[in-house]
Amino acid sequence: MTTSETGNAEIFELYRYTSAARILMTFKGAFSQELLVELGDIIKKQHGDGNDVRKMFSVFVEMAQNILYYSAEKETRRSDGKEVGVGIVLIRDMDKYFCITSGNQIEKERGEKIYARCEELAALGKEDLKALYHERRQSQAPEGSKGAGLGLIDMMRKSDAPPNFELRAIDEHLSFFILNIMIQKV
Amino acid sequence: MNNLSVNPTKTTPQISFNADSGVLEVSGQSYPESAVEFYQPIMDWLNQFFSNSTKQVELNFKLNYFNTSSSKCILNILRLFEKAHAEGKPVKVNWYHHEADEQMQETGEEFAEHLTMPFKVISFK
Numbered sequence: 229m230t231t232s233e234t235g236n237a238e239i240f241e242l243y244r245y246t247s248a249a250r251i252l253m254t255f256k257g258a259f260s261q262e263l264l265v266e267l268g269d270i271i272k273k274q275h276g277d278g279n280d281v282r283k284m285f286s287v288f289v290e291m292a293q294n295i296l297y298y299s300a301e302k303e304t305r306r307s308d309g310k311e312v313g314v315g316i317v318l319i320r321d322m323d324k325y326f327c328i329t330s331g332n333q334i335e336k337e338r339g340e341k342i343y344a345r346c347e348e349l350a351a352l353g354k355e356d357l358k359a360l361y362h363e364r365r366q367s368q369a370p371e372g373s374k375g376a377g378l379g380l381i382d383m384m385r386k387s388d389a390p391p392n393f394e395l396r397a398i399d400e401h402l403s404f405f406i407l408n409i410m411i412q413k414v
Numbered sequence: 415m416n417n418l419s420v421n422p423t424k425t426t427p428q429i430s431f432n433a434d435s436g437v438l439e440v441s442g443q444s445y446p447e448s449a450v451e452f453y454q455p456i457m458d459w460l461n462q463f464f465s466n467s468t469k470q471v472e473l474n475f476k477l478n479y480f481n482t483s484s485s486k487c488i489l490n491i492l493r494l495f496e497k498a499h500a501e502g503k504p505v506k507v508n509w510y511h512h513e514a515d516e517q518m519q520e521t522g523e524e525f526a527e528h529l530t531m532p533f534k535v536i537s538f539k
Contacts, residue, residue: 261447265424279516282479286517289445289481296447362528365486378482 249320256316258303264292271319280414283386284319284326287409290379291317291330299332300402325389325410332405339395339403342380346393346407349384357385388412415466418459426452427477431459436469440491441476444484453487460491464498471495471503476510477518485521492525499531506532513537 231237246254253274255267268285275281299313315332334342349357361381384391389410396404415433422428427442446452473495480488495505509525511518522535 261425269424279514282515282517286479286481293445293447293481293483358524362524365489378486382482382485 250322252319252321252326254316254318256314258305258312258314259292259295259299259317260305260310260312261293261296264289264296267292267317278414280326280411283411284328287328287383287386287411288317288319290383291328291407291409294379295330295332298334298338300335300338301333322410325412327408327410329406329408331407333398333402334395334405336397336401336403339405342405343393343395345380346384346391349381350391350393352384354385357381361385383407383409386411415463418456420456427480429456431456431463433463433467436467436471437474438471439474439476440488441474443478444480444488446484449481449483449487453484453490457487457490457494460494464494464503468503471498471505473505473507474510475508475522478512478515479518480521489525492529496529496531507534509533509535511535511537513539 253267253271255263257263268289271285271288272281275284295313295315295317297313299315301314302311303314304311313332315330317331318327318329320327320329349360352360361378364378364381387409389412391410392408394406396406398404417433418429418431420426420429422442425443425446427440427444429440431438444452473491475488492507495507499505507529509518509522511522519535519537526533526535
């Protein structure tokens with residue numbers, strides 16, 4: 229194989245980019261339950277069990293399970309034929325904060341709903357989010373939700389700085405949804 | 415009635431419910447792929463237990479992490495106890511958390527805010 233066929237230049241660029249972006253951990257691919265358990269363990273092993281790491285861990289689990297259930301991009305696992313969602317999660321070092329990011333493909337319409345939901349939640353204060361979390365926890369899960377529909381609210385509650393989210397168009401049917409949650413280091 | 419005993423896994427808690435002593439315990443962590451599926455047999459056991467028991471029941475939570483879908487299932491368990499309490503059955507719940515674990519302390523306190531049965535948040539070292 230020639231150097232261009234192996235993509236060595238791109239791999240070098242990827243390495244340089246991940247270094248410059250201070251990416252502590254990233255995974256792009258199929259998020260099975262087993263994989264997220266292993267990655268979660270790595271987070272704890274590398275960072276310990278301080279309250280910031282506990283928050284980081286729980287945001288990570290919510291993001292990874294969201295990708296597993298809801299990503300519009302699916303992959304069938306070779307080992308057992310199970311279908312799981314594909315996406316990317318990153319943990320970045322941002323001086324006073326850890327930034328935990330998820331990105332995944334989403335059907336355009338569903339993406340717009342999630343984005344609007346994020347806007348609503350981001351406008352609420354911590355007390356309002358707490359009240360909403362309680363209210364939602366008591367009610368039935370929203371239609372199409374495999375979890376409790378609580379993950380977004382929980383992540384917004386844990387964010388120590390205003391959350392950042394974006395919907396980028398892929399084509400007429402698909403968008404790419406990005407969510408950034410900031411956890412203050414202790 | 416049989417006791418309920420479920421061994422812990424990395425993503426599911428240990429369950430030890432003793433029907434004779436009335437001491438029930440949920441410990442470890444909870445973030446299974448499907449929380450509803452995991453907690454259904456536990457809800458079934460509790461429903462049967464409360465249908466033919468009037469003795470003192472103590473439920474101890476000793477969790478160090480649970481995800482949002484497990485949180486909903488835990489609330490459903492607490493609601494069963496709250497209902498038993500409303501029917502005059504003697505129940506109490508203890509929510510244990512490590513003293514350094516703010517998340518588990520806060521979630522315990524949040525559950526407590528909406529319950530009328532005896533519910534204690536207890537820190538341990």
